[in-house]
Amino acid sequence: MMGQGRLAAWGIGLAALVALPFVYRDPYHLHILVLILIWSFAYTSWSMMGRFGLVSLGHGGFMGIGAYVTALLWNHLGLTPWIGIPISMVAAGALALIVGYPCFRFRITGHYFVLVTLALSGIVLQVITATRDYTGGSLGYTPNRAATNRLLALQFDDKTTWYLIALAVWLAGLVVWHLVDRSMARYALEAISEDEDAAAAAGVNVTAEKLKITLLSALMTALAGAIYCQYQMFITPDTISGIAVSLQMVFAAIVGGLFVSLGPTVGAIITILLAETLRIGFGTKAVGWDNLVYGVLLVLFIIFLPKGILGSVLDRLKPQRKVSPNS
Amino acid sequence: MQAFFDVFDIYLLEAVINGILLGGVLALLALGLNLIFGVIDVTWICYAELVMIGMYAMYFMVQFYGVSYFVAAPLTILLVAVLGAALHYLVIAPLLTAPPINQLLATGGVLFVLQSFATVAFGIDFRNLGIRLPVLAFGDMNFSYARLLSFVAALVGMVAVYLFMTRTFTGTAIRAISQDRQIMALMGVDARRIYLITSALGGALAGLAACLLVLQYDVHPFVGLSFGPITFLICVLGGLGNFIGGFIAAFVFAEIISLGGLFSDLEWGYVLAFAFFIVMMFIRPAGLLARRR
Numbered sequence: 262m263m264g265q266g267r268l269a270a271w272g273i274g275l276a277a278l279v280a281l282p283f284v285y286r287d288p289y290h291l292h293i294l295v296l297i298l299i300w301s302f303a304y305t306s307w308s309m310m311g312r313f314g315l316v317s318l319g320h321g322g323f324m325g326i327g328a329y330v331t332a333l334l335w336n337h338l339g340l341t342p343w344i345g346i347p348i349s350m351v352a353a354g355a356l357a358l359i360v361g362y363p364c365f366r367f368r369i370t371g372h373y374f375v376l377v378t379l380a381l382s383g384i385v386l387q388v389i390t391a392t393r394d395y396t397g398g399s400l401g402y403t404p405n406r407a408a409t410n411r412l413l414a415l416q417f418d419d420k421t422t423w424y425l426i427a428l429a430v431w432l433a434g435l436v437v438w439h440l441v442d443r444s445m446a447r448y449a450l451e452a453i454s455e456d457e458d459a460a461a462a463a464g465v466n467v468t469a470e471k472l473k474i475t476l477l478s479a480l481m482t483a484l485a486g487a488i489y490c491q492y493q494m495f496i497t498p499d500t501i502s503g504i505a506v507s508l509q510m511v512f513a514a515i516v517g518g519l520f521v522s523l524g525p526t527v528g529a530i531i532t533i534l535l536a537e538t539l540r541i542g543f544g545t546k547a548v549g550w551d552n553l554v555y556g557v558l559l560v561l562f563i564i565f566l567p568k569g570i571l572g573s574v575l576d577r578l579k580p581q582r583k584v585s586p587n588s
Numbered sequence: 589m590q591a592f593f594d595v596f597d598i599y600l601l602e603a604v605i606n607g608i609l610l611g612g613v614l615a616l617l618a619l620g621l622n623l624i625f626g627v628i629d630v631t632w633i634c635y636a637e638l639v640m641i642g643m644y645a646m647y648f649m650v651q652f653y654g655v656s657y658f659v660a661a662p663l664t665i666l667l668v669a670v671l672g673a674a675l676h677y678l679v680i681a682p683l684l685t686a687p688p689i690n691q692l693l694a695t696g697g698v699l700f701v702l703q704s705f706a707t708v709a710f711g712i713d714f715r716n717l718g719i720r721l722p723v724l725a726f727g728d729m730n731f732s733y734a735r736l737l738s739f740v741a742a743l744v745g746m747v748a749v750y751l752f753m754t755r756t757f758t759g760t761a762i763r764a765i766s767q768d769r770q771i772m773a774l775m776g777v778d779a780r781r782i783y784l785i786t787s788a789l790g791g792a793l794a795g796l797a798a799c800l801l802v803l804q805y806d807v808h809p810f811v812g813l814s815f816g817p818i819t820f821l822i823c824v825l826g827g828l829g830n831f832i833g834g835f836i837a838a839f840v841f842a843e844i845i846s847l848g849g850l851f852s853d854l855e856w857g858y859v860l861a862f863a864f865f866i867v868m869m870f871i872r873p874a875g876l877l878a879r880r881r
Binding site: 314316359360363364367369371372373375376377379380381383384387388390391503504505508511512515548549550551552553555556557558559560563564567 | 631633682686687688690692693697698701703704705706707823855856858859869
């Protein structure tokens, strides 16, 4: 699939990305890059299922579980995030299966699926707020600082370490994306998103295929939440879970392009740079402006460029390329 | 986030009755959304944000310009109705042939726009009308007049919509088009006009809900998030586009929230309601009143 030239381009690009923090050390810019990488990973996780027409607004919930379970286990039980993160991922995965199974078994699709998953992120947000004795409610939550062993606590002060961690996670996300892209599951899922009954008649196990991709997506999203929490060391239910975060994922993935591997990354770059530019340019007066611009862009993109920026550009460059079956 | 329905006292009966009163307003919200869904086959994710804009309109007219509440209310209803029609004209109409998910996501974009517009224009302060209606004491139980009034007004609004849908030509056309989109165009009904009227009607119901909610709750840019999700769940539980199902589901949900809040924190009432919703999706995936296939 991948030609020599593309492989070389990826290799050089990666080498440049790894080398970057050792050459360029401005902490603010590195901070932005880390955020971009973490959110890119989250958006990629979302589009793992979003590209097959499974639009979920529950991913804010998975992200919240990843962040809060990891932080709670660390603070209350002293469990290292090295164990806590897998546990939080399993928790998110279990929730995805519990909600996903009836949805797929009973053919809940389209609007219904979106609204059921919306309930899911609503539940997670309300549970976090309701258990305020443990989670700090809407005031937010901070993992305790580790006194001695930084590595065990997965807490680092220097941006370079975090940059490399985020880069590795982001890269892993892309690798998973490509593995799915080249698997049989992709064809099965594309068939399902076109016509479920026809796919079932052709021998595709619709429920199982959808569950697999949902599980994968939920696990990755929980990891993104946990990494975000470890990096920022402060989480609130509104920044890490709930419907607003879910919509933010959908927005970035659509703007960048759902159907190409780097699309969500492009979406993350655009959204985060936009938010930061507005924040620096206008200061506190800019509160709300970034979302205003997002919202307008989201509407315009869905109407005029449903394949997203990167998707449309790639289509323009390679008119011979086979047409993406979705959209 | 500000607790939305925080009126519960220790008495069970009081909670039950308050649940019924709450159910009236929820049913009104669900009715508007169901109307849009049933006729145009679109989910307005930003429905609660239209209500939020309406609440701000009420606040500014009553509190800022000193307009009487009963003059401001029709103006607000009209304003939100125009907003609903504009939403359809600008966002939904260009997307009518796109996959349904795109329409839903586009209204998600509108949700961002309305929320941040309110943040930018009005700030994030909590504002209220400053009207404090008396409390009705009945035995040992207390009910606020605001709730009672909302309940009655919501019922009146719903009856009016019912009459409009069954007794007028336009209403009949709206119901017909929700049954068969293709044929109605051949029967001489202008689908675009009907869609626009339906959207305006859905907006008007949101405006009415705004006039009632502003009596009980403070308005702030994110107030929509506190009752928007509940409204969607009610519609899904009742079966999208099913008016009677939505009506019943609204009261079921209101009772769960009301009673759940009675025994524990308010948020747990919500958690219970959400969990109930997901369990119901196992049992009745197509809505409360749907027959099993």
